[in-house]
Amino acid sequence: MKATLDGQDLAVDQPSLASAIEAAAARARERGRIVIEIYVDGQQIEGAALDEASQESLEGRRVEMTSTDPASLVRVTLFDAADAMDHAKDEHASCAEMIHRGEVTSAMGALAQLLGTWQAVREAIIQGGQAMGEPLGRFDASNSLEERSEALSKQLEALKRAVADDDLSAVADLLEEDLCTEAGHWADTLRRIAEGMRPEPAS
Numbered sequence: 001m002k003a004t005l006d007g008q009d010l011a012v013d014q015p016s017l018a019s020a021i022e023a024a025a026a027r028a029r030e031r032g033r034i035v036i037e038i039y040v041d042g043q044q045i046e047g048a049a050l051d052e053a054s055q056e057s058l059e060g061r062r063v064e065m066t067s068t069d070p071a072s073l074v075r076v077t078l079f080d081a082a083d084a085m086d087h088a089k090d091e092h093a094s095c096a097e098m099i100h101r102g103e104v105t106s107a108m109g110a111l112a113q114l115l116g117t118w119q120a121v122r123e124a125i126i127q128g129g130q131a132m133g134e135p136l137g138r139f140d141a142s143n144s145l146e147e148r149s150e151a152l153s154k155q156l157e158a159l160k161r162a163v164a165d166d167d168l169s170a171v172a173d174l175l176e177e178d179l180c181t182e183a184g185h186w187a188d189t190l191r192r193i194a195e196g197m198r199p200e201p202a203s
Contacts, residue, residue, distance in 0.1 A: 001015035001016075001020070001057075001058045001059055001060065001061055001062070001063060002061075002062045002063070003020040003023065003024070003062075003063040003064075003065070004062075004063070004064050004065065005023075005024045005027050005028065005035070005065045005066070005067060006065075006066055006067055010023045010024060010027060011023065014055075014057075015057050015058050015059045016053075016054060016055050016056060016057060016058055017038075017040065017045065017053050017054045017055075017056075017058060017063060018053040018054065018055050020038075020058075020063040020065070021035065021038065021053050021065070024038075024065045024067070028067040031067070032069065032070075033067040033068060033069050033070070034067060034068065034069075034070050034073065034131060035065050035066070035067050036066060036067060036068050036073060037065060037066045038050065038063070038064075038065050039063070039064045039065070040058065040061060040062070040063050041061050041062055042062075042064075070131040070132050070133075071132065071197045071199070073131065074128040074131055074132060074136070074194075074197065075194045075197050075198070077124050077127075077128060078124060078128065078136075078190045078191070078193055078194035078197075079190070079191065079194050081120065081121050081124045081190050082186075082187045082188075082190035082191045082194070083187075084117055084120070084121070085117075085121065085183045085184070085186045085187035085190065086183075086184075086187045088114060088117050088118075088183040089180050089183045089184055089187075091110065091113075091114055091117075092114060092175045092176060092179050092180040092183060093175070093176050093180055094110065095107050095110040095111055095114060095175050096171075096172040096173075096175040096176035096180075097176075098110060099168050099171060099172040099175075100172060104168065111163075111171075111175075114175075114179075115156075118152070118156065121186060121190070122152075124190075125145070125149075132197075136193050137193075139192075139193045139194075139196035139197045140189060140192050140193045140196060141192060141196055142189075142192060144185075144189055144192075145189060145193065148182075148185055148186060148189050151182060151185075152182055152186070155174060155178045155179055155182055158170075158174060158178075159171065159174050159175075159179070162174060
């Protein structure tokens with residue numbers, strides 16, 4: 001098996017995908033980078049196949065991997081999350097309108113998707129901090145990440161109570177007012193953090 005990272009040969013303990021990934025991750029860490037793409041004989045390996053990195057022999061096959069610096073990957077993730085928040089503003093209002101029209105089943109389906117979006121944003125912040133080895137709030141010049149996180153937690157808890165109490169009027173109010181506004185704040189905050197992570201221009 002021939003294994004490479006960014007075009008450079010890697011020494012691996014065993015001719016397996018798991019061993020190749022382990023060697024690549026170790027080499028990338030030494031360079032302050034992370035592995036982002038894995039190909040076996042030109043076919044990208046991702047998702048479930050990557051989660052279950054095979055111990056089967058890849059003798060005679062080629063494993064090619066690429067890496068990037070964590071900041072670049074985290075910035076892209078944050079900009080994507082900011083875009084998702086911009087779209088979420090309209091989706092919150094749309095979900096509230098469904099409730100006003102009495103389309104409760106459709107509204108609850110839309111609400112589940114919105115909660116998934118918020119969860120993805122939270123995970124982006126947590127995982128981004130882990131990738132960088134420090135809290136992402138350090139890159140926010142306005143120091144608003146903690147404030148935004150506390151506000152979101154309170155609003156989502158209030159939403160949870162309103163749903164549990166079957167108080168659809170309160171659910172609609174939270175969606176079209178508090179959470180719609182909060183989505184806009186988060187879009188701004190995520191972009192500030194991403195911008196704050198850009199490397200300083202060379203002098």
